[in-house]
Amino acid sequence: xxxxxxxxxxxxxxxxxxxxxxxxxxxxxxxxxxxxxxxxxxxxxxxxxxxxxxxxxxxxxxxxxxxxxxxxxxxxxxxxxxxxxxxxxxxxxxxxxxxxxxxxxxxxxxxxxxxxxxxxxxxxxxxxx
Amino acid sequence: xxxxxxxxxxxxxxxxxxxxxxxxxxxxxxxxxxxxxxxxxxxxxxxxxxxxxxxxxxxxxxxxxxxxxxxxxxxxxxxxxxxxxxxxxxxxxxxxxxxxxxxxxxxxxxxxxxxxxxxxxxxxxxxxxxxxxxxxxxxxxxxxxxxxxxxxxxxxxxxxxxxxxxxxxxxxxxxxxxxxxxxxxxxxxxxxxxxxxxxxxxxxxxxxxxxxxxxxxxxxxxxxxxxxxxxxxxxxxxxxxxxxxxxxxxxxxxxxxxxxxxxx
Numbered sequence: 001x002x003x004x005x006x007x008x009x010x011x012x013x014x015x016x017x018x019x020x021x022x023x024x025x026x027x028x029x030x031x032x033x034x035x036x037x038x039x040x041x042x043x044x045x046x047x048x049x050x051x052x053x054x055x056x057x058x059x060x061x062x063x064x065x066x067x068x069x070x071x072x073x074x075x076x077x078x079x080x081x082x083x084x085x086x087x088x089x090x091x092x093x094x095x096x097x098x099x100x101x102x103x104x105x106x107x108x109x110x111x112x113x114x115x116x117x118x119x120x121x122x123x124x125x126x127x128x129x
Numbered sequence: 130x131x132x133x134x135x136x137x138x139x140x141x142x143x144x145x146x147x148x149x150x151x152x153x154x155x156x157x158x159x160x161x162x163x164x165x166x167x168x169x170x171x172x173x174x175x176x177x178x179x180x181x182x183x184x185x186x187x188x189x190x191x192x193x194x195x196x197x198x199x200x201x202x203x204x205x206x207x208x209x210x211x212x213x214x215x216x217x218x219x220x221x222x223x224x225x226x227x228x229x230x231x232x233x234x235x236x237x238x239x240x241x242x243x244x245x246x247x248x249x250x251x252x253x254x255x256x257x258x259x260x261x262x263x264x265x266x267x268x269x270x271x272x273x274x275x276x277x278x279x280x281x282x283x284x285x286x287x288x289x290x291x292x293x294x295x296x297x298x299x300x301x302x303x304x305x306x307x308x309x310x311x312x313x314x315x316x317x318x319x320x321x322x323x324x325x326x327x328x329x330x331x332x333x334x335x336x337x338x339x340x341x342x343x344x345x346x347x348x349x350x351x352x353x354x355x356x357x358x359x360x361x362x363x364x365x366x367x368x369x370x371x372x373x374x375x376x377x378x379x380x381x382x383x384x385x386x387x388x389x390x391x392x393x
Contacts, residue, residue: 071275071284072275075340075341077171078172079170116325120285120325
């Protein structure tokens with residue numbers, strides 16, 4: 001009898017410790033970030049592909065772009081609607097989404113993704129400095 | 130008893146077959162679906178893109194007399210490609226630079242050579258060899274000879290910084306980023322990416338300019354002292370110059386077939 005008391009207390013302490021982080025953070029989930037579209041993007045209305053496709057697959061498009069540009073030398077992307085884009089991360093994506101901090105970064109911070117592209121690619125092609 | 134045992138075994142056999150083919154069929158089905166989704170996007174070259182089987186260059190060294198003649202060309206290249214200027218010699222990054230005859234063409238010098246030839250600045254850069262040893266040394270195919278136009282290119286996205294290519298290149302055309310280059314770029318060209326610490330870099334024959342119909346930056350800055358064109362087009366200006374002048378190439382005996390020709 002004496003022994004089982006210890007066990008029960010042990011179990012309670014264990015449960016308290018294990019569930020603490022969940023209870024502590026309850027109701028405080030980081031809010032889904034607000035993405036800001038620039039005037040250029042608003043005027044264009046459409047991204048390279050549909051919004052849904054971009055949300056899911058933009059990294060695949062970028063992968064296709066960098067592979068095609070560097071390795072086969074083709075630099076023009078034609079989307080299913082027949083619209084042409086120069087396949088460039090800084091010169092095209094960041095032309096419309098020149099507010100990288102309020103767009104790409106905000107979403108990536110939320111999703112905890114850290115693309116290393118900006119070690120080389122210019123992240124503020126439109127700003128003077 | 131006997132027959133039911135047989136039936137059970139048959140049943141297991143068929144089920145096993147069915148289960149093992151399902152994933153294969155699924156994979157095929159998925160492949161089809163993905164193919165459909167991407168079937169209607171495509172890539173192409175721009176309307177002005179310059180094309181060749183093997184780009185080549187003829188440098189008329191007779192036209193370069195002093196450092197003032199070569200510096201604007203080097204500057205033009207290094208500026209548009211964000212090549213950093215590092216003060217420490219062994220960290221230096223260079224895409225195109227100048228050297229003396231005896232260093233550019235060892236084995237080709239003569240004693241008591243014309244003073245002018247001995248000391249004139251010879252522009253050297255990646256030779257975009259037809260048989261490039263660097264590409265064979267690269268374990269990730271980060272450096273490769275582009276089939277479409279013969280340029281020896283770097284895919285910085287794949288470079289792991291092992292430097293085998295630097296050891297393989299007999300011309301010292303490659304530089305390694307020992308440090309983050311960004312603080313050493315005086316004025317960044319925002320149209321072109323920089324590089325990062327830990328990758329090898331070199332001349333790209335201005336692949337990004339050829340794609341939009343422009344000549345390489347050094348050629349443009351050279352005022353016709355350098356000629357650029359397709360080595361396999363008998364009508365091209367480089368072929369004309371090679372035919373009508375005596376030209377030499379660097380370390381020809383190594384068999385790498387450099388695509389940079391020098392008139393001396």
